[in-house]
Amino acid sequence: MTLPVYNRGLVYHKVSAEREWGITTTTPKQFKAQIDLLRHLGFDFTTIADRGTSDNPILITFDDGYSCIREFAAPILHEYDAPATIFAITDYVGKKNSWDYFPEAKQITHMAWTELRELSDLGWEIGSHGSTHKRMIHMSQKMIRKELRESKLELENQLGKEILTFCPPFNAWNSELVYEIEQAGYRSIAISYPLSGLPTWSGSFIPRLGVYLHDNSLMFKGKIITNPFSPLAVFQQQVINHLGDGKILENWLKPAK
């Protein structure tokens, strides 16, 4: 008998009942069904920092730290006594997501420090997603160091805990960035499949697959069991990461008001 293969990391962006442009939203109903399925499959919900304490961990992660996660996802996870990991963008804490500007989309708010602190106190891990959510691989070394170190320091000052995990915006990383992440004192890097070309470093890479609005229960199950390297799921995620870049490009190209 072939043992099933599990993907241990899932990444969500928004959990909300509001109809909004974008497939990176999951409805609270879908989210609850997914968490319920994971519990029935026997997974232990844990954070990236605490994953070593579980024999069968599953990592629920939220990129960007939107306030809808506090409003809709946190109460559901609380019912299952399930901690998760949030990647916050420190310059945008408590502010609208103007970095993700898209003309037809409603702008939404990132969690405030009080909300991040509340979840941190409940055992959630808060990691850094940089200070500005810019693609870092084309930045100068000085800018990279600023993004990595200032965001870490601010999170540590605000939350009173050591920040151990970094999530590169748009999953854009290379060996130079990994070196700088290590030098800044992080111990884990949250990335997305595929995993080719990973450099060696002293910490861990945490591979994840994204969950999207159109994922039905069969597709969701496929992201965790037997085919985590499914070309379709990986391709879907790569397209969505590139669309994210497209939004930023569009913002840059807009004439200044």
Ligand SMILES: [Zn+2]
């Ligand atoms: Zn992001």
